[in-house]
Amino acid sequence: MAEQDEPQNNNQQAQRPDTVSALERGIAVLRCFDEQHRQLTPTELARLTGIPRPTVTRLATTLVTLGFMTQEPGGERFMLGPGVVSLARVFLSGLDVRAVARPRMQALAEAVGGAVYLAVPDGLDMVLIEACRPRSTMLTARLDVGSRAPMANSALGRAYLYALPAPEREALIESLRLARGSDWPSLEGGLRRALDEAARLGYCSSAGEFHREINSVSVPLIGPNGEVMALNCGGPAFVFTEPVLRDSVAPGLIELARVLAADIGGSVPPPRS
Structure with missing residues (x-):
């Protein structure tokens, strides 16, 4: 009944x-x-x-x-x-990409002094499935495996959206618009700029838009079965300034994504312009 x-x-x-x-x-x-x-x-x-x-x-x-x-x-x-x-342990144990990615992510974290994350989509968020931090500093965002990042205003979410086919991306953006309600006008501009950035440069950025005073960049990674993930690297804004992200962090993150894609039989979406 x-x-x-x-x-x-x-x-x-x-x-x-x-x-x-x-x-x-x-x-x-x-x-x-x-x-x-x-x-x-x-x-x-x-x-x-x-x-x-x-x-x-x-x-x-x-x-x-x-x-x-x-x-x-x-x-x-x-x-x-x-x-x-x-259930989470069963899910994580089946993600072979974590085992492949972990040492390379840790090496990048040590090299640039920032946190490096790998995330997958869950609804309208991204969920971290691996997190590496440099051993030499505590000046990193304290996110860990299982932490969530909103798709609209995190670099991780923006990189994921960029990698989707255009119709699927726009449908998901419409879902974000409906879910965020009155907050959407303040979010859409940054999201669209990040997608344009990815089309030109191959990576997305978020400057204090997810966590205040934290800047980061993200790169999409496509697995062997077409599953879309995202890699992220960043840290405190006073250290990870725009020039540092552009000149030091983004090239290392893009190279990490390419190496991982080769290791797992995946790919990295190239810039479109």
């Missing part, structure tokens, strides 16, 4: 008969958690997902039973559970 508090979800299911709406909503609950939202109440989950509070509470309770979430003793806040770690 259809639930009385979920007419909008039933409509979605009717439009997409090949999906299971209850599973979609459960995954939506899990996606609410990130570095800034480690503990969430049912009310907060309902606000973030748009799912009615009674339904989101049932979904969260089911996820607790399955081990994917936990609930604070005597309280109402939910957290991610150990079940997600097991």
Whole structure:
């Protein structure tokens, strides 16, 4: 029997008969958690997902039973559970590119004194699957495996978008526009400039647009099966100035992408102009 508090979800299911709406909503609950939202109440989950509070509470309770979430003793806040770690380990262990990339990423991090990341898309974000930092300095962004970067204003996301076929890229940009709402006018200009930059130079940049006072550049990397990833390198803006990124970091990152592509049987999208 259809639930009385979920007419909008039933409509979605009717439009997409090949999906299971209850599973979609459960995954939506899990996606609410990130570095800034480690503990969430049912009310907060309902606000973030748009799912009615009674339904989101049932979904969260089911996820607790399955081990994917936990609930604070005597309280109402939910957290991610150990079940997600097991799935993440299986996923990461299957990414052979990490093992190939890690030593080369670490070498670049040491050479330029900045953090080097490898990321894959997840919804409208990029998720880090490998992170290397120079041992000689603490002046790097403290992102790690599993951290997320917004696609619209991070260099990683912009490099990923650049590598997509034009129709797919524009469809995803439209999804970003709808998702970011009133923030979109302040984001679109930087995104379009970065895509033009990639077409001319082969890399995208982000100057303080994702993390304040952090500048970085990214290069797309296409795997042997056509999967699109992105490599990133950068650090504090007062060290990684525009000339440093252009003259020192970007050439090293592009060369890293080319070497990795050769190692894994992939490719690097060339500049288009």
